[in-house]
Amino acid sequence: MPSDALVAWQTERMPRLQMVEADCLHLEALHAADPSRVQVFIRSYAVLLSAEFQGFCRDLHDECAGRLVDSVSPLPLQDVLRSQCVHKRKLDTGNATPDNLRDDFNRYQFDLWAAVLALDHGHDARKNRLVLLNMWRNAIAHHDYDPSKLGGPTLAIPQVRDWRTDCDVLATAFDAVVRKHLEDTTGVSPWSP
Numbered sequence: 001m002p003s004d005a006l007v008a009w010q011t012e013r014m015p016r017l018q019m020v021e022a023d024c025l026h027l028e029a030l031h032a033a034d035p036s037r038v039q040v041f042i043r044s045y046a047v048l049l050s051a052e053f054q055g056f057c058r059d060l061h062d063e064c065a066g067r068l069v070d071s072v073s074p075l076p077l078q079d080v081l082r083s084q085c086v087h088k089r090k091l092d093t094g095n096a097t098p099d100n101l102r103d104d105f106n107r108y109q110f111d112l113w114a115a116v117l118a119l120d121h122g123h124d125a126r127k128n129r130l131v132l133l134n135m136w137r138n139a140i141a142h143h144d145y146d147p148s149k150l151g152g153p154t155l156a157i158p159q160v161r162d163w164r165t166d167c168d169v170l171a172t173a174f175d176a177v178v179r180k181h182l183e184d185t186t187g188v189s190p191w192s193p
Contacts, residue, residue, distance in 0.1 A: 005059035005133075006175040013052040017164055020045050035038045035154075040101040040115050043140045043154045049160060050137035053130075054096040060174055061091060061104055067182050067190035068108065094133045098127050108181065115177035116170070123173060126166040133163045 002010075024045050024085040028038045065085035071079045085107055086092070090100035098113060116123045136155065141144045147153045182190040 001173075001189050002061050003060060003175050005056055005063050005066050006171055007016075008059060009052075009056040009171045013056060014100065014164075014168060017045075017049055017052060020048055021157060021161060021164070028157065030114075037155055039048070042157055042160060043136075044159075046136050046155055046160050046163070047140050049093060049164055050133055053133075053171070054091060056167075056171055057096045057101060057104075057174070058089075058091040060171075060178060061089065063190070064105075064108060064178050064182060067165065068186065071186040071188065095137060096130070097134050098130060105178070108185070110178075110181045112174070112177065115181065116173045119177065123170065126170055129166050130164060130170065164172065 024041050025040070027041050031037050065082060069082045069085065072078055073080055089104050089107075091104050095101045102113055113127065116127075132151070136150055139150060139187070145153060179189065179191055182188075
C-alpha cells in the first residue's frame with residue numbers, strides 16, 4: 001500500500017492535471033488561429049503541475065515526519081521533534097526543486113536523490129527536467145522569460161505532459177525510497193510496499 005501522499009497524487013492530483021490538459025487541447029483546437037491565447041492556458045497548466053507536485057512532496061514529507069515522530073518516546077518529545085521536522089521547510093515557501101527536495105528530506109539523514117537514482121538511472125534525466133519545469137514555473141509566475149534558459153519562448157502541451165509523466169514516475173519513486181528509509185530507521189514499515 002502506498003503512502004497517503006501517493007494515493008492523493010494518483011487519485012486527486014493526477015486526474016485534475018489530466019482534466020486541465022484536456023481543456024488545453026480543446027482550447028488549442030478552438031483557437032488555432034490565436035496561439036498566444038492558447039499559450040496562456042498551457043502556461044497555467046505548467047504552473048498547476050508544479051504546484052501539485054510541490055503539494056505531493058510536502059504531503060510526503062509531512063507523512064514521513066509523522067511516521068518518524070510516532071516511533072519516538074516519550075510523548076512530549078514527539079511535539080519537539082515534529083516541529084523540527086518541518087521548521088523552515090523549503091517546500092513550504094519554495095518550489096519542489098531537486099535542491100529543495102534534497103535539503104528537506106536530508107532532515108531525516110537521508111539522501112533522497114541518491115536513493116532515487118539507485119532505483120533507476122533514468123531518474124537523473126527526470127531530475128533535470130524537473131529543474132526545467134520549475135524554471136518555467138518561475139518565468140510564468142514572475143513574467144520573466146529568458147528563452148535561452150527555457151529552451152524557447154513558448155510551451156507546448158506535449159512538453160507539459162512529459163513533465164507530468166516525469167512527476168508521476170518520481171512520485172512513485174519518492175514513495176518507495178522514503179518508505180524504505182523509514183522502515184530502516186524505525187524498524188516498522190510506515191506503509192506497505
